[in-house]
Amino acid sequence: MSKAGSSRRWLHEHIADPYVRQAQAQGYRSRASFKLLEINQRDRLLQPGATVVDLGAAPGGWSQVASTIVGPRGRVLAVDLLEMALLPGVEFILGDFGDAAVLEQMLGLLPDGADLVMSDMAPNLSGVRDVDQPAALHLAELALDFAGRVLKPRGALLVKCFEGAGSQALRVEFARHFEQVLVRKPDASRDRSREHYLIGRGMLPITP
Template structure:
């Protein structure tokens, strides 16, 4: 298939992106790692000994960051429909995180420990139809919120990528029904023209 001018310009921007170049030099799987690093540095999400769940983890850059910060006493679970290359110290599970049987296997691996942080950088496969893509994005965020609400401990926190647009305000209200504090984060590594932001929920309402 012949590349369009748009795809060529995106590829040029991607190749020249300083975060892409930095990720390659530092052995990180994607530039998205720096989004999590910046949010974590600001909000102190990840601490030694924590149990962290990375939803939609592929290719694994957020799990790379998490496992480097939880230390040997912590645990990182990476869940995705897609396979990922192994990451030392990360427990990867391939499957659907809202499938009951899959969730049962995940809960067995927790061995009674509570989850301290659920994070989701999931984005839908883009169809090119804005209304459809936005609806699918919100739906994935809702699934991630439901998972977090089911598995977080009393002091657990939830970080999720959401695209601003139709359904954004309603989803934020859903998060506010679960968490006492919901704040918006737009890290520098997130491209300025992108509608993506991250919502961070803290202070879970029990």
């Protein structure tokens, strides 16, 4: 893309983008908040009193939405590779979710399991699809594996995915784990992006 073209895109994404302006006006840390708000309005994943895990939480837009809805009787456990400024009602772990020690720490903090595992994790995109797509799939698979270990029987999993090689196989894998699998592309997810979200509800007993 030309320099002029990339400046126009930057201007659009950071200034003209209504979700960026709305996030600033409403005190959300990222425009991503609106993706979760929209999905939740339709699918009612977040409930007062629920225990929620937020994978890839920084800068905290989803955690803000989740902690507001679960309220003081609920819990939000968030993890990210990047530092995240404290949020009331959110427990934060700094680390790589793919790291066994981080996983063990999180499991230790969830003795009674979770009602919702949500992952907005995305790799640092290189722009090379053959590199980015497997990296993104790997993160989605980590989230699915984790959900299998902590979700309560009526719990749900929400995971960011990217359309491309392996995305269909991931949906099949979701269908093996959940009674119901839904695909969502919220308005706040940029049209040109291959990003979408998978929801799994109702864990099934896994057959080998």
